[in-house]
Amino acid sequence: MSLAGKPLVVAVAEHGPEGLAPVSLELAACARELAQALGGEARLLVLGDGVEPLASEAARLSGLTVTGLEVPGLTEFSGEAYRALLAELLPAWSPAMVLAAHTTSGLDWAPGLAMRLGVALVSGVEAIEHGESGPLFRRAAWHGKLSELVEAQAEPLVLTVQPGSFPALPPAETPGSVEVLTRELPPCRARVRPGQAPLERDAALGAASVVVAAGRGVGKPENLEPLRRLSALFSNAALAGSRPVCDLGWLGYARQVGLTGATVSPRLYLACGISGARQHTVGMQGSGYIVAINNDPNAAIFNLADVGVVEDLNAFIPALLELAGAGPGREG
Amino acid sequence: MRVLCLLKQVCEPESLFDLQEGRPVLRPPARWKMSSYDEYALEAALALKDARPDTEVTALSLGPARCEAVLERALGMGADRAVRLDDLDETIARPLAVASAVAAWAEGQGFDLILAGVMSDDAMQGAVGPMLAELLGLPLATGAVELALAEDAKSLTAQREMEGGRRQEVTLPLPALATINSGPARPRYPTLSKLLKAKETAPLVIDPTAPAPPLEAVREYRLPVKTRAGLMLSGDIQAKASRLLDLLRERALL
Numbered sequence: 001m002s003l004a005g006k007p008l009v010v011a012v013a014e015h016g017p018e019g020l021a022p023v024s025l026e027l028a029a030c031a032r033e034l035a036q037a038l039g040g041e042a043r044l045l046v047l048g049d050g051v052e053p054l055a056s057e058a059a060r061l062s063g064l065t066v067t068g069l070e071v072p073g074l075t076e077f078s079g080e081a082y083r084a085l086l087a088e089l090l091p092a093w094s095p096a097m098v099l100a101a102h103t104t105s106g107l108d109w110a111p112g113l114a115m116r117l118g119v120a121l122v123s124g125v126e127a128i129e130h131g132e133s134g135p136l137f138r139r140a141a142w143h144g145k146l147s148e149l150v151e152a153q154a155e156p157l158v159l160t161v162q163p164g165s166f167p168a169l170p171p172a173e174t175p176g177s178v179e180v181l182t183r184e185l186p187p188c189r190a191r192v193r194p195g196q197a198p199l200e201r202d203a204a205l206g207a208a209s210v211v212v213a214a215g216r217g218v219g220k221p222e223n224l225e226p227l228r229r230l231s232a233l234f235s236n237a238a239l240a241g242s243r244p245v246c247d248l249g250w251l252g253y254a255r256q257v258g259l260t261g262a263t264v265s266p267r268l269y270l271a272c273g274i275s276g277a278r279q280h281t282v283g284m285q286g287s288g289y290i291v292a293i294n295n296d297p298n299a300a301i302f303n304l305a306d307v308g309v310v311e312d313l314n315a316f317i318p319a320l321l322e323l324a325g326a327g328p329g330r331e332g
Numbered sequence: 333m334r335v336l337c338l339l340k341q342v343c344e345p346e347s348l349f350d351l352q353e354g355r356p357v358l359r360p361p362a363r364w365k366m367s368s369y370d371e372y373a374l375e376a377a378l379a380l381k382d383a384r385p386d387t388e389v390t391a392l393s394l395g396p397a398r399c400e401a402v403l404e405r406a407l408g409m410g411a412d413r414a415v416r417l418d419d420l421d422e423t424i425a426r427p428l429a430v431a432s433a434v435a436a437w438a439e440g441q442g443f444d445l446i447l448a449g450v451m452s453d454d455a456m457q458g459a460v461g462p463m464l465a466e467l468l469g470l471p472l473a474t475g476a477v478e479l480a481l482a483e484d485a486k487s488l489t490a491q492r493e494m495e496g497g498r499r500q501e502v503t504l505p506l507p508a509l510a511t512i513n514s515g516p517a518r519p520r521y522p523t524l525s526k527l528l529k530a531k532e533t534a535p536l537v538i539d540p541t542a543p544a545p546p547l548e549a550v551r552e553y554r555l556p557v558k559t560r561a562g563l564m565l566s567g568d569i570q571a572k573a574s575r576l577l578d579l580l581r582e583r584a585l586l
Contacts, residue, residue, distance in 0.1 A: 014495075016494070016495075016496075016498060017498070021495065023495070076500065077494070077500065079462075079472060079473075079474065080471065080472070083466075102458070103494070103495050104450065104474050104475030104492060104493065104494055104495070104513070105474075105494055105495070107450075107451075107458040107459070107462060107474050107475070107511075108462065108472065108473075108474040108475075109462075110462075111427070111458075111459040111462035111463045111466070112462050112463065112465065112466035112472070114463075115428070115463055115466045115467070116466065119547065120546075120547030120548040121427070121428070121459055121463075121547075121548070122548055123427070123457040123458060123459050124456055124457060124458075127557075136551060140456060140556065141454065141455055141456075141550075141553065142343075142349070142356060142454055142455075142553075143345040143453060143454055144556065145349075145555075145556070146349075146351075146356055146553045146554065146555065146556065147553065147554045147555070147556045147557070148550045148552075148553055149550065149551045149552050149553075149554065150548055150549070150550055150551065151548065151549055151550075151551045152547065152548040153546075153547055153548060153549060154547050157547075157548070160458075163495075189471040189504065189505055190471045190472065190473065190502050190503065190504050190508075191502070191503040192500055192501070192502050193500070193501045193502075193503075194499075194500060194501070195491055195492070195498070195499025195500045195501040196491075196499045197498070197499075198496055198497035198498045198499070199497050210585070233586065234585075234586065243514060244368075244514065247514045247515060247516060247518070248518065249516065249518075253497070256497075259495060260493060260495065260496070260497055260513075261496075261497065267585060268580070268585045275345055277456070278456065285559075289583060289585060290560065291576065291580075295346075296345070296346045298348065299345075299346075300556060302558075302562055302564070303556045303557065303558045303559060303560075303562065304558075304559045304560055304562075305560060305562055306560050306561055306562070306563065307561075307562075307563050307564075307565065307576065307579055308562055308563065308564045308565065309564075309565050309572050309576060310564065311569055311572060315569060316569055316572070316573065319569050319570060319573040320573040320576065320577065322573075323570070323573050323574055323577055324577055324586075
């Protein structure tokens with residue numbers, strides 16, 4: 001229960017050098033949905049040094065009440081500082097739920113915080129279902145081939161919310177109110193510094209109207225050749241890869257699509273040998289038309305495809321090229 | 333230096349299963365593997381050992397006897413010791429239970445560094461490592477793609493990969509815990525000689541201490557919701573290719 005006697009849902013925003021992270025507004029949308037279900041209120045919390053502009057931006061975009069926690073010296077994300085600050089602040093608010101993003105940063109502080117508060121953690125939430133006894137949380141399991149419906153046996157609870165699951169709402173008509181509280185930076189054993197800037201994205205990837213994306217199912221780097229020839233059938237196409245393909249060095253990281261790479265929404269996305277793990281699909285689910293080719297009939301990618309083809313990629317693509325008049329792909 | 337590496341055994345992603353009474357049941361033949369991010373964590377541990385031969389790497393898995401295949405592979409890759417926390421399928425599946433069982437065993441063993449994958453391939457919860465750090469009171473870095481040990485072996489600097497590819501440099505005083513994301517340092521293959529030796533080495537099997545009771549439960553499993561039409565093409569390979577070209581032309585995509 002919150003100070004006002006209504007259940008309180010608190011979402012903790014993420015931000016970086018570019019300002020408020022897009023996932024923060026998805027968290028706001030999720031918090032709003034939960035607050036409505038509980039008949040309570042949603043609030044955003046932003047932590048940092050010089051936090052007021054971020055808090056105002058969050059209030060303007062989300063329409064939610066925002067608390068900015070001004071922490072001099074917290075210039076760079078620190079999971080350790082977040083855990084300590086939140087463990088001190090939140091008990092006084094008695095929130096019913098605390099929301100983090102299911103990202104490497106959210107996962108740095110949320111599980112430990114749940115333990116420190118002695119409450120449940122439900123991780124990677126993709127949807128909420130409203131049961132008789134309260135909200136149930138849907139999350140992906142089994143490589144995305146199944147949905148788990150998780151019930152928390154006790155409130156309060158900490159949730160990590162899968163990016164791309166709760167579309168951000170349009171900017172609010174009236175901005176939410178902003179309050180700023182000041183706290184001292186807690187002593188931290190882990191020292192954090194900004195690391196290297198992110199890789200330049202391949203500009204062609206963002207501008208392409210067709211993206212041909214290679215996943216692990218490609219099997220070996222030689223099998224990228226038919227995919228290159230497939231992309232050459234289109235006038236404005238780019239070849240991309242899932243993280244595993246880039247880790248293997250088959251394609252440069254600048255061509256990675258997904259949570260840790262680029263987010264693209266071309267008119268056509270051809271997912272070739274991609275299983276459909278959330279880390280990838282969050283970067284392409286907004287595409288106009290999605291075609292998935294995978295030899296596993298249960299691959300998660302088929303759940304978000306407009307068209308699915310269950311075939312061995314390395315036989316199917318050459319057949320497709322031949323029919324399209326491009327000659328067969330070389331068998332590699 | 334003593335390094336502990338947590339390795340989860342997961343079913344191959346292509347595994348087929350049936351939903352029986354709302355629970356997934358694997359269709360034989362069940363095929364298992366080391367969860368891929370854990371494999372990267374083990375590679376990171378072995379790379380530290382390459383640089384400092386006095387490093388001892390302990391591989392730990394929690395689960396039934398079938399998990400020993402993962403431990404065997406870990407020894408084959410170069411781990412020094414293998415430990416299995418004995419557990420029947422599904423009895424300890426929630427992250428808090430796993431973390432508390434591992435913490436109860438690892439406490440007081442003098443590990444300087446604990447490594448785990450950033451999340452498992454199958455459940456993708458990403459919670460065991462951070463919970464274990466909290467239980468053992470260790471400083472934590474999640475999602476590291478590179479590790480560098482200080483000359484004096486008293487601290488470790490991790491390059492964390494954040495969303496959108498931004499990096500953060502985190503220096504942790506040891507003992508510490510890091511979760512590892514995949515990166516360019518590809519996990520090595522087991523060597524035949526080490527594998528042969530591994531086959532003769534029985535892992536230490538430990539009966540885990542009563543794990544913490546879960547605070548949440550899976551009520552049911554379902555097939556995922558389809559967000560699009562998902563028209564599955566039928567016929568032979570030629571028919572499917574021809575139909576796909578028609579669909580693309582109809583939509584003026586080709």
